[in-house]
Amino acid sequence: MHSPTLQINTKRLLSTIAESSSIGSTANHGLHRLALTEEDRQVRHLFTQWLENEGLDVRIDDFGNIYGRREGRLKEAPPIVMGSHLDSQPQGGRYDGVLGVLTALEVIRVLNEYHIETEYPVEIVNFTNEEGARFSPPMLGSGGVTGNFSKDFIYNIQDRDGITFSEALKDIDYVGETSNRLEEISAYIELHIEQGPVLSNKGKSLGVVEGIQGMTWVNVSVEGKSNHAGSTPMDDRTDALVCAGQMIGKIKELTQEIKGLKTTVGRLDVSPNTANVVPGRVDFSIDIRHEDNEIRQHALQRLKEQLSSTSFIHGTEVIIHSLWNSDTIEFSPTIRNAIKTSADELDLPSLSLYSGAGHDSKYMHSMGETGMIFLPSERGISHNEDEFTHDDDIEKGARVLLQTLLKLDTTI
Amino acid sequence: MHSPTLQINTKRLLSTIAESSSIGSTANHGLHRLALTEEDRQVRHLFTQWLENEGLDVRIDDFGNIYGRREGRLKEAPPIVMGSHLDSQPQGGRYDGVLGVLTALEVIRVLNEYHIETEYPVEIVNFTNEEGARFSPPMLGSGGVTGNFSKDFIYNIQDRDGITFSEALKDIDYVGETSNRLEEISAYIELHIEQGPVLSNKGKSLGVVEGIQGMTWVNVSVEGKSNHAGSTPMDDRTDALVCAGQMIGKIKELTQEIKGLKTTVGRLDVSPNTANVVPGRVDFSIDIRHEDNEIRQHALQRLKEQLSSTSFIHGTEVIIHSLWNSDTIEFSPTIRNAIKTSADELDLPSLSLYSGAGHDSKYMHSMGETGMIFLPSERGISHNEDEFTHDDDIEKGARVLLQTLLKLDTTI
Structure with a gap:
């Protein structure tokens, strides 16, 4: 002893x-x-x-x-x-x-x-x-x-x-x-x-x-339409960044719905990323953490639903690519x-x-x-x-x- | 003739x-x-x-x-x-x-x-x-x-x-x-x-x-706290991108309040922009257009108010820098x-x-x-x-x- x-x-x-x-x-x-x-x-x-x-x-x-x-x-x-x-x-x-x-x-x-x-x-x-x-x-x-x-x-x-x-x-x-x-x-x-x-x-x-x-990494691409900021009326836009902005809010909100869940959008890239052009495309990462592997997979499912419905409302295309999962x-x-x-x-x-x-x-x-x-x-x-x-x-x-x-x- | x-x-x-x-x-x-x-x-x-x-x-x-x-x-x-x-x-x-x-x-x-x-x-x-x-x-x-x-x-x-x-x-x-x-x-x-x-x-x-x-260009910097995505509980975060995401929504909404106003967030840069780090800082541009110079200035004022109150709710610091104005x-x-x-x-x-x-x-x-x-x-x-x-x-x-x-x- x-x-x-x-x-x-x-x-x-x-x-x-x-x-x-x-x-x-x-x-x-x-x-x-x-x-x-x-x-x-x-x-x-x-x-x-x-x-x-x-x-x-x-x-x-x-x-x-x-x-x-x-x-x-x-x-x-x-x-x-x-x-x-x-x-x-x-x-x-x-x-x-x-x-x-x-x-x-x-x-x-x-x-x-x-x-x-x-x-x-x-x-x-x-x-x-x-x-x-x-x-x-x-x-x-x-x-x-x-x-x-x-x-x-x-x-x-x-x-x-x-x-x-x-x-x-x-x-x-x-x-x-x-x-x-x-x-x-x-x-x-x-x-x-x-x-x-x-x-x-x-x-x-x-x-x-x-x-x-455990963690799950997902890459999300939101495709809108790139247009001139001066000559495109608001009603004619499909702004990928406005859509992504709302998605980021939803991704955060999910952590209030699922106890112990952590979500992070850490990387986000706008294209073409110019002040006077309506963003045509946004790519971002989601880092999803929860110690319970099943809950984490459930959270991923809920996220995909949220992203799809937000994309539908904004008229964008969304591609969700599961990058990797570590239990x-x-x-x-x-x-x-x-x-x-x-x-x-x-x-x-x-x-x-x-x-x-x-x-x-x-x-x-x-x-x-x-x-x-x-x-x-x-x-x-x-x-x-x-x-x-x-x-x-x-x-x-x-x-x-x-x-x-x-x-x-x-x-x- | x-x-x-x-x-x-x-x-x-x-x-x-x-x-x-x-x-x-x-x-x-x-x-x-x-x-x-x-x-x-x-x-x-x-x-x-x-x-x-x-x-x-x-x-x-x-x-x-x-x-x-x-x-x-x-x-x-x-x-x-x-x-x-x-x-x-x-x-x-x-x-x-x-x-x-x-x-x-x-x-x-x-x-x-x-x-x-x-x-x-x-x-x-x-x-x-x-x-x-x-x-x-x-x-x-x-x-x-x-x-x-x-x-x-x-x-x-x-x-x-x-x-x-x-x-x-x-x-x-x-x-x-x-x-x-x-x-x-x-x-x-x-x-x-x-x-x-x-x-x-x-x-x-x-x-x-x-x-x-006419148009007005504004640069916005949102300062939060950069933290590890895996080890920082949601309640302990000051996520600059979550805050910026909500700001982008507000900037868009203002165009429904002010007739003929066009706003665009065309450029947005996240720092450090890594999947597993809570964004500590986001810089973005706002392009504000309206043919009436007074209405455009009023819109800028309303935007500043919206950004400040959103920043306050999220606990971030916001710096709004008027880049230029062309009547x-x-x-x-x-x-x-x-x-x-x-x-x-x-x-x-x-x-x-x-x-x-x-x-x-x-x-x-x-x-x-x-x-x-x-x-x-x-x-x-x-x-x-x-x-x-x-x-x-x-x-x-x-x-x-x-x-x-x-x-x-x-x-x-």
């Missing part, structure tokens, strides 16, 4: 975070550290040194994922893994990803400090290119080791300058062995900022993540329960919630028992230099991560 | 139009003949030959405007001028501008054929770069001779490839003398397609243009009356209407008595390869232009 005397060293943790943030730091206290750039190389180098200082067995796989392993009593058992990513969005924040990796490092430091021998091997991981800001799609490192993307696919992805993932990985000298890949886990725990305002609004320091909310992922009940119980034992009030964003955990879930701890992000701001998490919340997170690891180590 | 026996030669007119259309013709029966390009040079050359064949005194001014002069009995009187432009939009139509120049040529051919000596000198003009498609703003030739743009301003305008107006004019060898500019007129008459559907919808062949409708121009009552009476005498039903688009007449109005004859454009389509005007409407237009010229010649 866990020892109640184990203490996180908050000062050490915060100074480690601060030191890592100095690599790629921006004038506005943000972080600009895109995957496989010189800044990424520097932070990887520092991270690897830290792992070696803790006596961990460091290895790098063919996606550039960095692992540090601490042996347990059960030599042959798959490890319990903690981690996240050290790359950032352009002009991004200092917490997204970084907290998951560096709280895990602090947990390992505590285990060493107290000479704790765990049952299971414990590994820490830094996944490559979680953000997808330089190489799209996101989560390539975790997607690669879990077989969600092929090596060939990942290696050939190009950034905006035409540099491939493979070339960039070689450039920073982080091409490791295929045999070093993580292949099996006993558990994966990822601590991460919420990137939404729920915990911050409800005054909770900790979120027990139930899973990753809700439910994280392991064992791990969710371990996180919840750990928080309770430490007298830290927690809240269960779904993640709206994707994380490395999404793919790790396909390898084995996975769960996430959320920390509040002030006002929900993320992917932005203003991203902020309070020091005491970081400390609480590290304590729950340690407690959860120790609990899983003896119960799974 | 006019001789009732004068007859337009329709076959000749249509074959002249067809011959001119062969220069810059597109596969889809349109015209691609941008100002001061090789195609423009060729059609200018052909046009100049036609003028010389009619014994006109041809001159070219420093903006490349081409004039053909036929003397009248009153040697010193300013001329009655007819014309328009021979340049086109990219992938534009065969009628816009061309009809005004070539019906004027037909009128001169009839005068010659019947050996008519007019009181006033009669001139025909082809203005340079009316469309503004290659060199923006539009109507540079007419704007230049009327002093609405300085020579320096016009000469230094660049096209997309960085070629100046001055260089392009030199390249096609159409730099004429400043002393050749049109300086005074007794009247200017421009025949043009309507570029709107009013005549075509009402089954009228002829429009007597009252003037050019309504009323064409000369003498010329409007001459056109109307001519149409009546020829038993051709006409309709009075305002022009929603700008034309060379807009600037010529600042030089002297100006008026326009509109011909129907099928379904209001213009600036498009599908632009179409029926042959018999072209014939009627040429007859009214001739009759109007003869009437003005004896009454002004």
Whole structure:
């Protein structure tokens, strides 16, 4: 069982975070550290040194994922893994990803400090290119080791300058062995900022993540008639943007009808997009989220009906193209329960919630028992230099991560 | 007085139009003949030959405007001028501008054929770069001779490839003398397609243009909060696009409240314009048209109120920036009356209407008595390869232009 005397060293943790943030730091206290750039190389180098200082067995796989392993009593058992990513969005924040990796490092430091021998091997991981800001799609490192993307696919992805993932990985000298890949886990725990305002609004320091909310993406094209704004009477117009404007209202209203539904029209393009021409065509996206897959499909159906009837009233043509659907992922009940119980034992009030964003955990879930701890992000701001998490919340997170690891180590 | 026996030669007119259309013709029966390009040079050359064949005194001014002069009995009187432009939009139509120049040529051919000596000198003009498609703003030739743009301003305008107006004019060898500019007129008459559907919808062949409708352009910026679409609850959003969508509805509704008002949101840009991010900012244009300047200003005031209250409800910030205002121009009552009476005498039903688009007449109005004859454009389509005007409407237009010229010649 866990020892109640184990203490996180908050000062050490915060100074480690601060030191890592100095690599790629921006004038506005943000972080600009895109995957496989010189800044990424520097932070990887520092991270690897830290792992070696803790006596961990460091290895790098063919996606550039960095692992540090601490042996347990059960030599042959798959490890319990903690981690996240050290790359950032352009002009991004200092917490997204970084907290998951560096709280895990602090947990390992505590285990060493107290000479704790765990049952299971414990590994820490830094996944490559979680953000997808330089190489799209996101989560390539975790997607690669879990077989969600092929090596060939990942290696050939190009950034905006035409540099491939493979070339960039070689450039920073982080091409490791295929045999070093993580292949099996006993558990994966990822601590991460919420990137939404729920915990911050409800005054909770900790979120027990139930899973990753499913989403459906739809593209809508509204065809009207492009005409001269000066010479076309109002009655003679089929204005695609006036129609789309009303559709956007209907898409929002549906969230009042269906509890827990989130809809977003995030992208909208007008054609020809000139002040004195009645818009002939509007293309827009709809992002539909709900943790219940059936309700989400029902919402999509209702949306299609609304769009068709609005289009009919305006005399436009509407084409609705379902782009993709990703069903809700439910994280392991064992791990969710371990996180919840750990928080309770430490007298830290927690809240269960779904993640709206994707994380490395999404793919790790396909390898084995996975769960996430959320920390509040002030006002929900993320992917932005203003991203902020309070020091005491970081400390609480590290304590729950340690407690959860120790609990899983003896119960799974 | 006019001789009732004068007859337009329709076959000749249509074959002249067809011959001119062969220069810059597109596969889809349109015209691609941008100002001061090789195609423009060729059609200018052909046009100049036609003028010389009619014994006109041809001159070219420093903006490349081409004039053909036929003397009248009153040697010193300013001329009655007819014309328009021979340049086109990219992938534009065969009628816009061309009809005004070539019906004027037909009128001169009839005068010659019947050996008519007019009181006033009669001139025909082809203005340079009316469309503004290659060199923006539009109507540079007419704007230049009327002093609405300085020579320096016009000469230094660049096209997309960085070629100046001055260089392009030199390249096609159409730099004429400043002393050749049109300086005074007794009247200017421009025949043009309507570029709107009013005549075509009402089954009228002829429009007597009252003037050019005033317009006001406004830029609107709506500031909300950019957030993650997956992790931000609906209640926590300040979605700039949802707000803008409702504003677009209000802007349209105002046209039901104010008779004759036309409003258009033609340009709209979303930021950051990504499917999974709640729009933080939307910028859009409003084009407001009404022939009554006071009503247009009142409409602008009402719009500002509507935008402010909609913004307040959504919790966004709105900035309304008045970009420019162009008051309504009323064409000369003498010329409007001459056109109307001519149409009546020829038993051709006409309709009075305002022009929603700008034309060379807009600037010529600042030089002297100006008026326009509109011909129907099928379904209001213009600036498009599908632009179409029926042959018999072209014939009627040429007859009214001739009759109007003869009437003005004896009454002004």
